[in-house]
Amino acid sequence: MSNQDLNITAKLINGGVAGLVGVTCVFPIDLAKTRLQNQQGNAVYKGMVDCLMKTARAEGFWGMYRGAAVNLTLVTPEKAIKLAANDFFRQLLMEDGAQRNLKMEMIAGCGAGICQVVVTCPMEMLKIQLQDAGRLAVLHQGPASALSSSRPYTTGSSSTHKRPSATLIARELLHTQGLAGLYKGLGATLLRDIPFSIIYFPLFANLNNLGLSELTGKASFAHSFVSGCVAGSVAAVAVTPLDVLKTRIQTLKKGLGEEAYSGIVDCARKLWIQEGSSAFMKGAGCRALVIAPLFGIAQGVYFIGIGERVLKVFE
Secondary structure (H helix, E strand, O other): OOHHHHHHHHHHHHHHHHHHHHHHHHHHHHHHHHHHHHOOOOOOOOOHHHHHHHHHHHHOHHHHHOOHHHHHHHHHHHHHHHHHHHHHHHHHHOOOOOOOOHHHHHHHHHHHHHHHHHHHHHHHHHHHHHHOHHHHHHHOOOHHHHHHHOOOOOOOOOOOOOOOOHHHHHHHHHHHHOHHHHOOOHHHHHHHHHHHHHHHHHHHHHHHHOOEOOOOOOEOHHHHHHHHHHHHHHHHHHOHHHHHHHHHHHOOOOOOOOOOOOOHHHHHHHHHHHHOHHHHHOOHHHHHHHHHHHHHHHHHHHHHOHHHHHHHHOO
8 A cells, every 4th residue: 555545544534533523522512503593483492501401301311412323424434535635635736845825725625525515415414304303392292293293304205103213214315305305405515515614724724834833844732723623613603604504404394384495595585584684693603612623623633643543553
């Protein structure tokens, strides 16, 4: 195996480990974000803390990890593709030793965002249905709605009353809508992930560059971690309106009286008219609290070089 192959493999391992650790740490906050973004009209939750407390009381500790299995399964390839693709495009577009080029850094981030959506879209599609199930159960409490509360999604088939799982949802979507069912909201996902990567990767690279040591040529662990957190928070908040649209579009099952959307423009128009401009920033704080440690951990894992250490064991 060549040095270049080893380098790519190490990046994939680092991205995967970072994704697994990060998701495990912040998933409950991500669940709160999804439920807050999906609220229309009468709000079930007053905020992130209220959402987590009510979820823990109603569904137990593991209720806060609804949908985590699909995330943990797919986050490794998703994070690996994102981080490795950005590195690949940076090496392709920027010559070694060349001065930092913001334009090329942004193009590299754009390429990473496009590549990752292959995994991100179906992963988030399935995750959102499971995360929002508890909110729908509260909305539909009562004997007349027992049927609808047992199913957090709708595919058009007369499906089962079993507790939903990612496998069951994926199977029904493939059966009723084909592969397109799993990629519902693809346009909205691209609209969110491309700007995020365009903002995040150049911002992190430049922040991290401020802490480079003349002796080692690398920034310290603490500096890389903080740079990842800051860049992640800024990018996450900046694209929150697009994330709200994506979440609404990808949520298949709606509560009584809640709007369904035919596309991005329809969703944005209805959101603006019915809920006002503030609705576009729902869950912004949660997103910052989710994304910051995710990318801080990712950059920390890259700094430590876990992938490189693993490969040395097998040499």
